[in-house]
Amino acid sequence: xRAVREALASFRRTPLLCVLSIxxxxxxLVILGLFxxxxxxxxxxxxxxxxxxxxxxxxxxxxxxEEVRAAWRELEALPEVESVRYVSKDxxxxxxxxxxxxxxxxxxxxxxxxxxxxxHLRLREGFRAPETVSETAGLLAAYPFIEEARFGEEWVERxxxxxxxxAATALALGGGFALVAVLLIVxxxxxxxxxxxxxxxxxxxxxxxxxxxxRPFLLEGAVTGLAGGLLALGATRLAYVVFPARFPAIESLxxxxxxxxxxxxxxxxALGLLAAAFSVHREVGRAYGPS
Amino acid sequence: MISLRKVSKTYPxxxxxxxxxxxxLRKGEFAFLTGPSGAGKSTVLELIHFQTRPTEGEVQVSRxxxxxxRRRDIPALRRRVGFVFQDFKLLERLTAAENVAFxxxxxxxxxxEIAGRVxxxxxxxxxxxxxxxxxxxxxxxxRQRVAVARALATEPRILLADEPTGNLxxxxxxxxxxxxxxxxRLGTAVLMATHDADFVRRQRDIRRLELEGGRLVxxxxx
Numbered sequence: 001x002r003a004v005r006e007a008l009a010s011f012r013r014t015p016l017l018c019v020l021s022i023x024x025x026x027x028x029l030v031i032l033g034l035f036x037x038x039x040x041x042x043x044x045x046x047x048x049x050x051x052x053x054x055x056x057x058x059x060x061x062x063x064x065x066e067e068v069r070a071a072w073r074e075l076e077a078l079p080e081v082e083s084v085r086y087v088s089k090d091x092x093x094x095x096x097x098x099x100x101x102x103x104x105x106x107x108x109x110x111x112x113x114x115x116x117x118x119x120h121l122r123l124r125e126g127f128r129a130p131e132t133v134s135e136t137a138g139l140l141a142a143y144p145f146i147e148e149a150r151f152g153e154e155w156v157e158r159x160x161x162x163x164x165x166x167a168a169t170a171l172a173l174g175g176g177f178a179l180v181a182v183l184l185i186v187x188x189x190x191x192x193x194x195x196x197x198x199x200x201x202x203x204x205x206x207x208x209x210x211x212x213x214x215r216p217f218l219l220e221g222a223v224t225g226l227a228g229g230l231l232a233l234g235a236t237r238l239a240y241v242v243f244p245a246r247f248p249a250i251e252s253l254x255x256x257x258x259x260x261x262x263x264x265x266x267x268x269x270a271l272g273l274l275a276a277a278f279s280v281h282r283e284v285g286r287a288y289g290p291s
Numbered sequence: 292m293i294s295l296r297k298v299s300k301t302y303p304x305x306x307x308x309x310x311x312x313x314x315x316l317r318k319g320e321f322a323f324l325t326g327p328s329g330a331g332k333s334t335v336l337e338l339i340h341f342q343t344r345p346t347e348g349e350v351q352v353s354r355x356x357x358x359x360x361r362r363r364d365i366p367a368l369r370r371r372v373g374f375v376f377q378d379f380k381l382l383e384r385l386t387a388a389e390n391v392a393f394x395x396x397x398x399x400x401x402x403x404e405i406a407g408r409v410x411x412x413x414x415x416x417x418x419x420x421x422x423x424x425x426x427x428x429x430x431x432x433x434r435q436r437v438a439v440a441r442a443l444a445t446e447p448r449i450l451l452a453d454e455p456t457g458n459l460x461x462x463x464x465x466x467x468x469x470x471x472x473x474x475x476r477l478g479t480a481v482l483m484a485t486h487d488a489d490f491v492r493r494q495r496d497i498r499r500l501e502l503e504g505g506r507l508v509x510x511x512x513x
Binding site for chain 2: 198199201202203204205206207208209210212
């Protein structure tokens with residue numbers, strides 16, 4: 001109770017400093033939040049594209065229906081395969097006429113259908129990395145009735161490179177801003193300790209226990225971190241609402257998963273606590289340690 | 292009660308503060324710690340209060356030894372050893388009563404007991420009538436009395452005083468000194484650091500430990 005009272009008293013005593021600290025921490029974290037929002041949406045977009053990645057095996061014209069059906073069943077049973085779809089020669093031609101309008105005349109005048117039948121394999125989530133896709137294409141190509149298996153190798157690799165770059169940037173920026181937030185909290189708590197230097201000195205002289213002195217500062221650090229985290233969450237939510245309305249190019253944004261937001265706010269509070277612990281240990285602890 | 296055995300203290304920047312100092316202070320004893328500025332008086336008091344540790348030798352206060360004391364035992368030791376400073380170290384935003392109550396609260400005194408104990412402590416130092424005054428409204432002597440009341444809040448067996456009369460006029464200094472003598476008569480051991488040689492010479496019945504250049508150069512009890 002005293003720790004709560006003291007932490008609140010500290011907020012009341014230096015409201016400007018506290019507001020500045022929370023604002024600065026909030027600002028650091030809102031950048032993290034905005035980046036998280038962008039990363040999440042890039043991730044979502046990549047996921048959408050990823051879901052479209054498929055391995056296509058073009059069949060020889062003399063492929064027997066029985067052996068195709070047997071292969072279909074075998075392929076469907078593979079753990080990495082989500083679905084197998086058979087596209088007949090007629091269906092392929094129909095689709096070409098529909099999708100490739102500029103060649104509609106060419107396709108319209110054909111007397112013999114030159115397009116092969118094909119098997120389209122969709123892969124399960126977690127099996128869409130270039131290596132897995134390539135391995136699956138190899139399996140498909142190994143069937144004697146398959147003339148050729150394609151999967152847009154270059155495209156898949158680029159997609160994954162983009163995702164890796166996004167993850168690396170997220171880690172670097174996230175780590176950088178988290179460090180800024182920690183330094184701010186360390187400084188805030190240090191200033192709070194210095195502002196109460198006389199009180200702390202008297203507490204130490206009359207025999208206060210270390211924990212008694214430290215608890216309000218630890219609580220203050222945690223509450224500052226928590227408030228900064230909530231402020232950042234609010235600002236990120238505002239950006240989420242305002243951006244699509246102001247910039248029509250952004251059609252829609254997906255909001256962050258609840259687990260991310262809860263973890264972000266909890267991490268902000270934990271960072272505040274750890275930063276305060278570091279500061280308190282340095283500033284208060286030395287009066288009890290050997291020197 | 293207090294024992295220093297061949298105690299030396301060296302600070303990394305300022306060098307030797309104490310060299311081979313040994314003395315004992317018995318239960319209920321009163322002693323002056325004298326010497327010019329920089330002789331090492333404050334260092335001796337800080338060592339006894341475990342604000343710092345000796346570079347060599349051993350400081351023993353009651354059952355606590357500088358060589359063996361655990362970090363978590365230091366608060367308990369400090370509750371047995373009251374400390375009074377030349378600059379009082381009172382919190383300006385609190386009244387005299389609140390300054391004393393602050394010490395009681397810090398050591399975990401039950402809330403319902405604090406008001407009564409504050410009243411008794413301020414009465415003991417002759418300041419019951421000024422309980423609601425802030426330090427800025429008190430004279431130097433009165434401020435030091437508040438500081439003494441606060442030091443007594445933990446019911447210490449030993450009272451350390453670092454130049455407690457240094458900022459006071461002669462009358463106020465005499466009053467504070469009389470307060471120490473009264474506390475000593477009630478059983479509290481007192482070790483008072485002062486550089487006022489004339490004042491010390493007038494108190495012939497009180498033991499005098501003389502420091503010079505970090506060495507103990509005289510002990511009137513020896």
